[in-house]
Amino acid sequence: MPGAAPWLTPEHDAFRKALRTVVERELAPHADEWEAAGIFPREIFALMGKLGYLGLRFSPDYGGAGLDFWYTLILAEELVKCGSVGTAVGLLAHMEFALSVIDARGTPEQKTEYLAPAIRGEKIAAIGITEPGAGSDVGAIRTTARRTGGDWVINGAKTFITNGTRADFLSLLARTGDPGPRGLSVIIFPTDTKGFRVGKALRKMGAHASDTAELFFDECPVPLRNLVGEEGRGFGYVMDHFKGERLVLSGLALGVMERLWQEGTRYAGERQVFGKPLGQFQAWRHRLADARTTIEAARQLTYWACERLNRDGPDASLAVSMAKLFTAEHVKRVANEVFQLHGGYGYIEESPICRLYRDVAGFTIGAGTSEVMREIIAREAQL
Numbered sequence: 001m002p003g004a005a006p007w008l009t010p011e012h013d014a015f016r017k018a019l020r021t022v023v024e025r026e027l028a029p030h031a032d033e034w035e036a037a038g039i040f041p042r043e044i045f046a047l048m049g050k051l052g053y054l055g056l057r058f059s060p061d062y063g064g065a066g067l068d069f070w071y072t073l074i075l076a077e078e079l080v081k082c083g084s085v086g087t088a089v090g091l092l093a094h095m096e097f098a099l100s101v102i103d104a105r106g107t108p109e110q111k112t113e114y115l116a117p118a119i120r121g122e123k124i125a126a127i128g129i130t131e132p133g134a135g136s137d138v139g140a141i142r143t144t145a146r147r148t149g150g151d152w153v154i155n156g157a158k159t160f161i162t163n164g165t166r167a168d169f170l171s172l173l174a175r176t177g178d179p180g181p182r183g184l185s186v187i188i189f190p191t192d193t194k195g196f197r198v199g200k201a202l203r204k205m206g207a208h209a210s211d212t213a214e215l216f217f218d219e220c221p222v223p224l225r226n227l228v229g230e231e232g233r234g235f236g237y238v239m240d241h242f243k244g245e246r247l248v249l250s251g252l253a254l255g256v257m258e259r260l261w262q263e264g265t266r267y268a269g270e271r272q273v274f275g276k277p278l279g280q281f282q283a284w285r286h287r288l289a290d291a292r293t294t295i296e297a298a299r300q301l302t303y304w305a306c307e308r309l310n311r312d313g314p315d316a317s318l319a320v321s322m323a324k325l326f327t328a329e330h331v332k333r334v335a336n337e338v339f340q341l342h343g344g345y346g347y348i349e350e351s352p353i354c355r356l357y358r359d360v361a362g363f364t365i366g367a368g369t370s371e372v373m374r375e376i377i378a379r380e381a382q383l
């Protein structure tokens with residue numbers, strides 16, 4: 001929504017407008033096909049790279065555009081309107097979730113070898129944090145990286161990894177030291193390494209076009225130079241990087257809410273019951289008014305958090321956690337209202353509401369659950 005916040009400039013609005021054209025022309029016509037196939041084509045990374053969308057806030061020295069976070073947020077909001085939440089999630093997991101830590105902490109050699117081709121969309125990236133026994137409790141990670149001669153030797157398993165079936169490399173969080181958060185490091189892991197195996201592609205409730213996989217590491221040698229930043233600082237790096245990932249989730253939720261609004265108001269105007277359109281019944285006018293109010297509240301909270309992130313960087317934790325919590329919880333409520341409005345039609349696969357209703361379920365889990373957001377907010381409020 002152009003001009004929806006005092007911080008948005010004419011440049012941000014022009015970027016959104018141009019992006020909408022790309023989304024409508026290049027992505028939306030294929031959304032149904034990709035969701036049904038359970039994956040979107042690899043060429044879409046190359047296309048988005050060529051158009052400059054995969055390096056928006058990264059260093060211009062490696063092909064990025066060095067822009068503020070607003071552009072990434074707008075990208076999330078608009079991409080998801082293509083009709084395939086999975087495609088938006090796959091592209092953003094590559095760009096923001098996996099690459100931001102390399103852009104922020106990587107060596108010039110790492111950026112040349114991994115960041116630059118990923119910004120061009122030639123290499124696909126994934127972030128490897130979650131394990132079967134460690135999700136919210138990141139400090140409990142058990143995948144190890146043992147220093148042997150000139151290599152790290154990796155052993156363990158990761159799960160729920162977006163882009164996991166086809167990533168060329170991972171930004172991997174592994175244990176290089178003692179138990180607890182201080183023993184963790186980020187290592188760039190090329191997936192053609194000996195001993196690496198992709199398990200089954202996990203069948204998800206929603207966001208079907210993004211592939212999600214289990215990954216296994218058996219004595220995998222990775223050069224010592226692939227350590228990102230300092231050894232033992234990985235937990236802190238990942239916590240910093242989560243701020244961007246969480247704000248992207250808020251942007252995705254905002255985009256979905258706008259789609260739900262469009263579908264809901266269209267249907268309320270078209271569907272006749274008892275001789276008049278649904279939208280003329282006060283019950284539905286009020287429920288839709290509540291939905292619109294929720295969407296605007298979500299937008300203002302997210303935009304405020306984006307401004308804080310631009311200004312204060314990692315110190316924006318409170319604002320970002322509030323935005324993630326609010327948008328993730330409320331996109332589900334808006335989806336529930338619009339689903340109910342559609343009666344039986346919302347329950348049928350062909351209806352866009354059916355898919356969106358499933359897609360939004362993951363928003364309160366991915367990038368930190370609602371309970372984890374509440375813990376952060378409570379801690380910041382010194383409760």
Ligand SMILES: Cc1cc2nc3c(=O)[nH]c(=O)nc-3n(C[C@H](O)[C@H](O)[C@H](O)COP(=O)(O)OP(=O)(O)OC[C@H]3O[C@@H](n4cnc5c(N)ncnc54)[C@H](O)[C@@H]3O)c2cc1C
Pocket residue numbers: 093097126127128129130134135136137159160161162163204207212362365366367368369370371372375
């Ligand atoms: C679609 C999808 C894509 C994903 N992509 C990636 C990816 O690319 N890379 C990656 O590394 N991970 C990825 N994840 C994993 C995601 O980050 C984790 O699922 C999430 O962090 C939660 O971890 P968990 O599933 O192990 O749940 P758990 O941590 O086991 O949590 C279970 C429940 O306990 C609650 N809980 C946890 N701690 C507390 C607490 N302190 N107080 C109260 N309640 C608590 C949680 O909120 C939740 O309700 C993805 C997940 C999904 C669903």
